[in-house]
Amino acid sequence: MNSRKLSWAPSLAQLWQLQLLMKLEINCIRRRSMKIIIIGGGIAGTTAAEEIRKQDSATQITIIDRENYPCYSRVLLMPYVNDKVEREKMILKKPEWYTQKNIELMSDVEVTKIDSKNKFVETSEGRELPYDKLLITAGLNVRYTPEDKRGVVYFKTLDDADQLKSLIKEAIAQKKNKAVIYGGGFIAMDYLAIFDHYKFDTTVLMRSGGFWSKVLSAHAQQVLKDQTELKGIKIINDVREIELIGETELTGVCALGQEFETSILGVGIGLDPDKAVLSAAGIEVGAGIICDKYLQTNVEDIYAAGDIAEYDDATIGRHIRYGNWTNAIMQGKAVALNMVGEKIGFSMVSSYATNLLGKEIVFIGDVDRTAADEVVQEVADKQNSTELFIRNKKIVGAVIIGDVSKRTEITKRIQNREAVSY
8 A cells, every 4th residue: 555645834814823822822931930020119110010910810920119108199198188088088009909910019118229230129128029121110209408496397208298287287386377488399289289278377488589590480479479478478589598497396397587487487499310229220310210201210120100200202302201190000001011021102182280379370281491492471461471482393291371271272282283483
């Protein structure tokens, strides 16, 4: 009987399917063994962890956070101090959520070293934790005054809010109703709202010539100054240094030769990245951590998101850092996808709204006056101000004070890179 040899040659379609299956299998193997460490347990880091877990059930995710709480809402800190929100309502993720999602949360722990060559982080507990990919969302550190006494407060964390709330209750009980604010930015708005709520006699010590003096026009600053005067707030400009009065407890503040009686000093004079740890790891740092449009740093497998990320924004055409809640959430989602293998450039016209004792204020996009070719005062009346920041004949940013009804319209103009004829 004659025997015949059987042969089989796969088709191109079958070869393509085989290659796809092999790639999927390799990716699964990699993901099963992948270890992701997230430095910072705020909304950007927690959102990223949640999105990574949605994409993959096997990756080991560890969040290291210097605070002793699970993720909470920072935007509710001011309402919480004003007794408008209960403390437990601020907590966004309960401890059991982390367990259910198989996400390890290391609270009250700081990262003291990042070894980007050997890919591990060292913690304040003395542990060395290896990673395959690292995400930094730890935010920025507050700038402190040279001196410190009981009564000096900052306003970035839940512990800060607890301290301020306690000091206010104590001051009211002792019939002390005077407060001093040092700084003229976003945090000053929160302090003003809080002290106004409790009917404190408030003085604001500005380090420059007015609120956001490096951003706003003289007209815009005058609109805000008129609002504070209407509310009885005392403003002292060009205060470069202050002296605290009192032994261990604050009894007053001295500035420009004047003494201001107070038991509470609210400080809001800026934020800075932790350059020592980051630079030692070879990570490029400017106003924040320098990232590309994929939120990846100059160091392989290290990413950044949230307040600390200074990323390449295609919409405005340069690197920029935004410090607001919505931006942190959206960056957390985008960076998570990039860390698990996607390639999605992040772009968003970010905006931030605040309020000066009833006067609405909105910052949209890039409002760095030094980076603009021109700043156009589009609206200028006694109650309102609108400034448009122009670069390369396109609107890249805006500040609206008073009537903010055109917020959405201006945001779309920036997003669409609309050319202007100013």
